[in-house]
Every structure is written in C-alpha cells, then in structure tokens.
Amino acid sequence: MQEFRPRGEQYRTMRLCVDSYIDGVLVGRFYHPALPGGGQSFNSLSQFLIAAENLFDEAKFPQSFEAKRGFVTRPDVRPGGMPELSSETGKLATFVIRLMFRQHASWQGSATWVEARAEEPFRSVLELILMIDGAIKSGSPDK
Numbered sequence: 001m002q003e004f005r006p007r008g009e010q011y012r013t014m015r016l017c018v019d020s021y022i023d024g025v026l027v028g029r030f031y032h033p034a035l036p037g038g039g040q041s042f043n044s045l046s047q048f049l050i051a052a053e054n055l056f057d058e059a060k061f062p063q064s065f066e067a068k069r070g071f072v073t074r075p076d077v078r079p080g081g082m083p084e085l086s087s088e089t090g091k092l093a094t095f096v097i098r099l100m101f102r103q104h105a106s107w108q109g110s111a112t113w114v115e116a117r118a119e120e121p122f123r124s125v126l127e128l129i130l131m132i133d134g135a136i137k138s139g140s141p142d143k
Contacts, residue, residue: 011059012109013098014052017090021136028090034059039088049125056102089114093136097128 015031031039042048094114101108112119113135122128
C-alpha cells in the first residue's frame with residue numbers, strides 16, 4: 001500500500017480560529033484538511049505552532065527546506081476528492097494562513113484576516129505572530 005502524501009493548494013492552507021487572547025495567551029482551534037476530524041484545539045501559541053509544524057512534517061507537505069528529497073510514487077488524487085477547509089470562525093478573530101514554503105527553520109506565506117478582508121505576506125513565523133497579535137489587539141477590522 002502506498003503512503004498517502006497530500007498535495008494541492010488546500011493542503012497549504014489552514015484556518016486559525018482565535019477564541020480568546022488574555023495576557024498574550026492565544027486560545028482557539030485550527031483546521032487543516034489533513035487533520036483527523038478536521039480540527040484541533042490549542043491553549044497557547046506555542047501549542048498551535050508545534051502542532052502545525054508536526055502536521056506538516058508528518059504530511060511532508062509543504063516539505064521542509066532542510067528535508068532530504070527524492071522521487072516518490074504518489075497515489076492518484078483528484079481535486080474533487082480533496083477535503084475542503086472548514087468555514088469555522090473564532091470568537092475574536094479568524095485567519096486563513098497559506099503556507100508557501102518552510103525555509104530557514106521558519107514559514108513563509110500569506111495570512112488573511114477574514115473579518116477585515118485583509119491579506120498580508122509574511123517571511124517568518126515571528127512576522128506572522130506579530131501580525132496576528134496586532135490584528136487582535138486592534139480589536140476591530142475598522143480601526
């Protein structure tokens with residue numbers, strides 16, 4: 001039996017639902033098509049980042065820049081057969097994070113603040129964290 005390795009744009013994307021942010025501690029859920037049951041809860045930002053990184057490592061997609069590469073036979077995956085990203089929302093904010101690369105022991109991609117309908121690229125996990133922090137602290141997409 002061949003190992004299933006997800007591919008396609010849906011697998012680059014996760015939905016971050018922030019339910020509370022007290023004293024700098026982010027609590028919520030994140031959704032990704034490769035997660036069993038669709039979503040996973042977290043009680044801190046570090047819990048979210050470690051769980052997401054482990055998910056990407058297990059799926060080998062997006063593959064880490066440092067990972068050894070090779071040719072792999074892939075199963076036939078049709079776009080219609082790929083799971084959809086959840087449409088869940090957070091009590092405080094919702095972000096759609098699209099990962100393009102995992103280089104230099106970090107992430108690069110773009111984040112969309114759903115409520116504000118604003119998208120910004122990020123070059124590192126730290127930059128992503130600061131963007132999320134700034135959006136939540138501003139409180140309202142109108143500010």
